[in-house]
Amino acid sequence: SATMMWDFWSLNPESLHQVLILMSDRGTPYGHRHMHGFGSHTFSMINAQNERVWVKFHLKSKQGIKNFTNDEAVKMAGENPDFAQEDLCNAIEEGNFPKWTMYIQVMTEEQARDFRWNPFDITKVWFQSDFPLIEVGEMELNEVPVNYFAHVEQSIFSPSNLIDGISFSPDKMLQGRLFSYPDAHRYRVGVNAHLLEVNRCPFAVNNYQRDGFMADSSHYQDKPNYHPNSFDDIKPDPAYKSFEYELDSVHVASYNRNENDDDHYTQPGLLYTKAMNTEDRQNLVNNIVGSMKGITGPKKDEIINRQLCHFFRANIELGMKVASQLNVVIDANMMNHTK
Numbered sequence: 001s002a003t004m005m006w007d008f009w010s011l012n013p014e015s016l017h018q019v020l021i022l023m024s025d026r027g028t029p030y031g032h033r034h035m036h037g038f039g040s041h042t043f044s045m046i047n048a049q050n051e052r053v054w055v056k057f058h059l060k061s062k063q064g065i066k067n068f069t070n071d072e073a074v075k076m077a078g079e080n081p082d083f084a085q086e087d088l089c090n091a092i093e094e095g096n097f098p099k100w101t102m103y104i105q106v107m108t109e110e111q112a113r114d115f116r117w118n119p120f121d122i123t124k125v126w127f128q129s130d131f132p133l134i135e136v137g138e139m140e141l142n143e144v145p146v147n148y149f150a151h152v153e154q155s156i157f158s159p160s161n162l163i164d165g166i167s168f169s170p171d172k173m174l175q176g177r178l179f180s181y182p183d184a185h186r187y188r189v190g191v192n193a194h195l196l197e198v199n200r201c202p203f204a205v206n207n208y209q210r211d212g213f214m215a216d217s218s219h220y221q222d223k224p225n226y227h228p229n230s231f232d233d234i235k236p237d238p239a240y241k242s243f244e245y246e247l248d249s250v251h252v253a254s255y256n257r258n259e260n261d262d263d264h265y266t267q268p269g270l271l272y273t274k275a276m277n278t279e280d281r282q283n284l285v286n287n288i289v290g291s292m293k294g295i296t297g298p299k300k301d302e303i304i305n306r307q308l309c310h311f312f313r314a315n316i317e318l319g320m321k322v323a324s325q326l327n328v329v330i331d332a333n334m335m336n337h338t339k
């Protein structure tokens with residue numbers, strides 16, 4: 001429902017940056033091969049000296065960015081709704097393996113204290129001019145799943161599955177996801193989902209989570225399912241102890257998105273003026289207007305006006321263009337909202 005969508009977004013102005021990306025042609029990518037990937041959340045990395053830095057992950061498509069316009073995407077959705085999946089599988093089967101360069105952005109704890117935005121706010125990016133991309137590797141997709149149900153439907157991904165050296169941050173949305181995904185897996189696939197062929201960690205992992213429906217004894221055999229016990233020699237390795245958080249630091253305690261952290265407009269404004277060209281901006285406005293025309297019901301004007309205020313605050317031209325194409329007459333008072 002366009003009404004509910006724009007109602008929610010207009011009440012959550014921190015969504016604006018992502019809404020502009022979604023409504024641009026990046027929201028209708030030409031398949032999976034031509035999209036970048038973002039870890040989005042702030043994670044942490046801990047080195048051998050036990051020093052922690054905050055990190056964001058990026059995967060940049062080596063195939064380059066390629067998008068459909070909204071009209072092309074609507075046409076393709078009717079002609080071949082499986083286009084994106086087919087395009088990916090065909091390329092891999094032809095040996096034309098898609099690749100992404102992997103980068104990290106690094107922020108020290110000291111830089112985090114002085115950062116203009118909350119470093120753990122997923123709705124804010126870290127400018128690459130301040131926190132440059134550091135190349136760390138490459139991801140290649142070179143195998144098509146053999147059995148769709150076993151290898152795709154039953155696969156489980158969670159941001160809580162991490163490897164040594166990478167850890168979490170106080171990013172609130174990340175904290176929610178850490179528990180929510182494994183909970184969904186236990187419900188969607190089963191309590192032993194992590195032991196299925198597609199999900200099982202190829203390295204030794206001992207966590208005693210194993211019994212219940214469809215238990216697989218190949219890893220655990222007759223060992224006890226409790227810890228500590230007198231029968232196996234598995235002991236926690238203190239080297240993997242969780243890193244400490246200063247939970248009374250300002251970053252965790254004082255965050256309120258609309259009181260003391262309400263700059264939801266600078267970054268969307270820069271996206272519009274600096275990252276987009278004239279055609280991108282035109283398509284963005286057309287897509288927004290096409291979608292907002294679907295807002296109906298008794299709250300229609302309230303929702304449209306509230307969202308227009310956000311566009312104006314990000315960029316006056318953007319606000320004017322959307323307003324005029326929606327046939328909204330701009331009240332001079334509305335301009336007073338702009339910062």
Ligand code: HEM
Nearest residue numbers: 040041122155156157173174176177180181183184185188
């Ligand atoms: C950065 C924000 C988020 C992104 C990019 C994201 C992305 C995704 C994606 C791509 C999927 C897989 C959908 C599919 O299989 O078709 C998914 C599933 C899911 N998401 Fe999120 N999500 C986000 C935030 C959240 C939050 C805040 C929660 C709850 C606290 C949540 C809970 C879930 C759950 C429970 C599933 C199903 C997991 C499963 O059964 O495997 N997500 N999400």
